[in-house]
Amino acid sequence: MADVPASRDGLYTIKPVTGKGLGFIATSKISKGTRILLEVPLFKTPGSTKDIGSAEIIVLREVKSLTKDQQRAFFALQNVQGRKCTPVLGIVITNMLPLGGSNSGGLFLEAARINHSCQPNAQHTWNNDLGHLTVHALRDIEADREITISYMSGVSPGYVERQRYLMNAFSFACACELCSLPLLARAGSDYNLDQIRSIDEDEGAATDLDQVLERPAKSFSQVHRLFELLEEEGICDIRFARACFNAFQIAAVVGDKARAKVFAERAYAARKVLAGDDNPTTIEFKHLAKQPVDYHLYGKRMECYDDSWEAPRGICGEELENWLWNTDGWSRYSFS
Numbered sequence: 001m002a003d004v005p006a007s008r009d010g011l012y013t014i015k016p017v018t019g020k021g022l023g024f025i026a027t028s029k030i031s032k033g034t035r036i037l038l039e040v041p042l043f044k045t046p047g048s049t050k051d052i053g054s055a056e057i058i059v060l061r062e063v064k065s066l067t068k069d070q071q072r073a074f075f076a077l078q079n080v081q082g083r084k085c086t087p088v089l090g091i092v093i094t095n096m097l098p099l100g101g102s103n104s105g106g107l108f109l110e111a112a113r114i115n116h117s118c119q120p121n122a123q124h125t126w127n128n129d130l131g132h133l134t135v136h137a138l139r140d141i142e143a144d145r146e147i148t149i150s151y152m153s154g155v156s157p158g159y160v161e162r163q164r165y166l167m168n169a170f171s172f173a174c175a176c177e178l179c180s181l182p183l184l185a186r187a188g189s190d191y192n193l194d195q196i197r198s199i200d201e202d203e204g205a206a207t208d209l210d211q212v213l214e215r216p217a218k219s220f221s222q223v224h225r226l227f228e229l230l231e232e233e234g235i236c237d238i239r240f241a242r243a244c245f246n247a248f249q250i251a252a253v254v255g256d257k258a259r260a261k262v263f264a265e266r267a268y269a270a271r272k273v274l275a276g277d278d279n280p281t282t283i284e285f286k287h288l289a290k291q292p293v294d295y296h297l298y299g300k301r302m303e304c305y306d307d308s309w310e311a312p313r314g315i316c317g318e319e320l321e322n323w324l325w326n327t328d329g330w331s332r333y334s335f336s
């Protein structure tokens with residue numbers, strides 16, 4: 001196996017957190033993008049949390065094959081499933097983390113101690129090349145602050161739906177910063193999250209490839225709105241990286257190299273923060289930032305619209321943003 005970059009020892013300690021059991025606490029200031037944890041699974045579990053029940057025999061076999069010390073550590077993990085299932089399955093369901101899009105999960109002794117926040121300051125990602133889970137800081141984390149991940153990684157439901165899910169699946173009422181907003185602010189946030197969801201998830205205009213190919217300009221303006229909403233909500237997790245990639249994809253489809261390049265660079269930077277430079281998707285984005293034309297859908301809607309490789313020279317800040325989102329030029333090709 002390739003050399004695995006070490007996790008940063010001493011960045012956190014595991015200790016009791018009021019009302020949450022154990023949790024991860026930063027022992028010193030952790031800068032945005034820092035790798036906090038790199039961990040191999042104790043074992044992998046077939047299926048997602050939803051259908052793990054049917055995999056009980058496999059899970060039992062995995063637990064039996066562990067060493068005595070590993071079994072001790074496994075049985076010391078939290079189980080909030082009560083009588084809904086056997087203790088072994090209860091521990092797995094309470095603690096397993098997803099392994100990318102592979103519809104399987106992993107049991108990680110260390111990462112299992114990280115608590116949830118709906119506005120997390122860290123992101124967990126399965127790195128298939130390394131065969132390790134990584135946890136990265138999404139923003140600067142001050143010493144003594146709790147390190148949190150989202151148990152609903154990549155989705156944005158409103159308050160009621162979040163509370164219902166967390167209570168059903170993990171038996172706790174979330175009191176994170178987002179869930180503790182005053183009523184009026186919470187309603188505003190819920191409204192934004194609902195909009196984010198309709199653009200970003202559920203095959204919204206920005207993500208549905210058929211719509212992107214059919215109406216790229218409309219999809220592009222939807223992604224623009226998505227960025228505004230993500231910024232308003234302070235969301236910098238996987239949803240931000242995905243929005244950058246969606247914007248790249250649309251610009252690439254219409255053969256707008258200059259804009260595609262800027263968005264690929266942003267997607268790469270965002271992925272690097274949350275998953276590191278050795279993550280397979282980050283590596284792919286890094287390549288696209290150099291060679292946007294290598295994207296398989298590049299120019300699918302037409303021959304090259306814009307031959308320039310760079311954004312207009314010397315512009316930055318607001319001027320750059322104005323240029324980036326102004327697609328008047330696309331209308332020459334009757335894109336809607």
Ligand SMILES: C[S@@+](CC[C@H](N)C(=O)[O-])C[C@H]1O[C@@H](n2cnc3c(N)ncnc32)[C@H](O)[C@@H]1O
Nearest residue numbers: 020021022078080095112113114115116170172
């Ligand atoms: C994967 S474990 C996390 C580590 C756990 N606190 C422990 O002591 O091992 C998940 C469980 O931690 C608790 N938990 C996680 N996040 C929480 C939060 N934000 N508020 C309260 N409890 C939380 C819940 O009991 C949940 O079922």
